[in-house]
Amino acid sequence: MSARPLPEPAELQMPDMEVSGTPLFESRGIVEPGWVGANGFMGVAYYVYAFDTLSPWVHRHVGLTRAYRSATQTSTFVLEANLVVEKPLRAGDPIRFTSQLLGFDAKRVQVISSIYHDAEGWLAATYEVIVLFVDMRARRSMAMPDWLQARFAAVLEAHSRQPTPPQVGRVVGLQHPPPF
Amino acid sequence: MTEPAPLAIHRDYVREEWIDYNRHMNVAFYVLAFDHATEAFCAHVGLGEQYLKERNKSIFVLEAHITYDREVMAGDPLRFTTRILDCDAKRVHLFHEMYHAEEGYLASTNEIVMLHVDMADRRSAPMPPEILERVTQLKDAHSALPRPAQVGRVIGLKKRAAA
Numbered sequence: 001m002s003a004r005p006l007p008e009p010a011e012l013q014m015p016d017m018e019v020s021g022t023p024l025f026e027s028r029g030i031v032e033p034g035w036v037g038a039n040g041f042m043g044v045a046y047y048v049y050a051f052d053t054l055s056p057w058v059h060r061h062v063g064l065t066r067a068y069r070s071a072t073q074t075s076t077f078v079l080e081a082n083l084v085v086e087k088p089l090r091a092g093d094p095i096r097f098t099s100q101l102l103g104f105d106a107k108r109v110q111v112i113s114s115i116y117h118d119a120e121g122w123l124a125a126t127y128e129v130i131v132l133f134v135d136m137r138a139r140r141s142m143a144m145p146d147w148l149q150a151r152f153a154a155v156l157e158a159h160s161r162q163p164t165p166p167q168v169g170r171v172v173g174l175q176h177p178p179p180f
Numbered sequence: 181m182t183e184p185a186p187l188a189i190h191r192d193y194v195r196e197e198w199i200d201y202n203r204h205m206n207v208a209f210y211v212l213a214f215d216h217a218t219e220a221f222c223a224h225v226g227l228g229e230q231y232l233k234e235r236n237k238s239i240f241v242l243e244a245h246i247t248y249d250r251e252v253m254a255g256d257p258l259r260f261t262t263r264i265l266d267c268d269a270k271r272v273h274l275f276h277e278m279y280h281a282e283e284g285y286l287a288s289t290n291e292i293v294m295l296h297v298d299m300a301d302r303r304s305a306p307m308p309p310e311i312l313e314r315v316t317q318l319k320d321a322h323s324a325l326p327r328p329a330q331v332g333r334v335i336g337l338k339k340r341a342a343a
Contacts, residue, residue, distance in 0.1 A: 044241035049208035078207045082335050083244040128335045169334045172245045172291045178304045
């Protein structure tokens, strides 16, 4: 494994976490009709789809935008994920996402994201993931460049001062009573 | 009655529309493919479409843990195995494995808890006794199988540097 040099995107401003209203990254969306099954509930795969496409991945905030990954032939692959549904969403519901960095090492990043009903405020689901940094030339994991790890360190410093959701570290099983 | 254990009752292939910009199956569509395996399990134990429609019931997945072990590409054939880890009156705890059906490698695992829901009030409801008995029989048969390493995993950075 030889880390090839990856330039720091000069134009990118680090998010100012000290002065922004919320210290966690946020984004918004809406539950698309196609995400909802015949029973009116949003299906399990579409929770993952919503998190994957709409949640404010920490990676984007530290410079790993689609354009940057494409230009440097790098990408990120999800290695593992844990989804907990607290309350079903329905078509047309406005949704708000937050993402909190929980940890990282040279190649991997651990994040938990949450979806809330944006009008009523309740938590709909959480999604905890391990994401791997990948060299797309070799399609293998690679160490993140130092500048990127420094940015993750800065984000972790801010996010670790926030409470972590109780869903962090959840094990699937019948030990939790059904939420409805 | 002896069942083949684990269940091997579902096959699929990777659809073009499941592929993302990394040119492999997107994380969400692994879960959709697994959801089809859950539907196959439901049909196998009597919780199929006809039952759900006639009784105004539904199945809802409450929790899912996915390990993405290897990439699969458009057109790849997939086979699934399913074992029942636990159940109570309203819920089933399942573990699916997804294999590349020709090359044989494990592509992904999916551990879930599914809930039986009464659509009249959109709340959890007990399964009919004959279905619960069938699920319990499978659980008992599967309890003799070795426990897969991916069962009961906690997300973290300690183990596993894959790919």
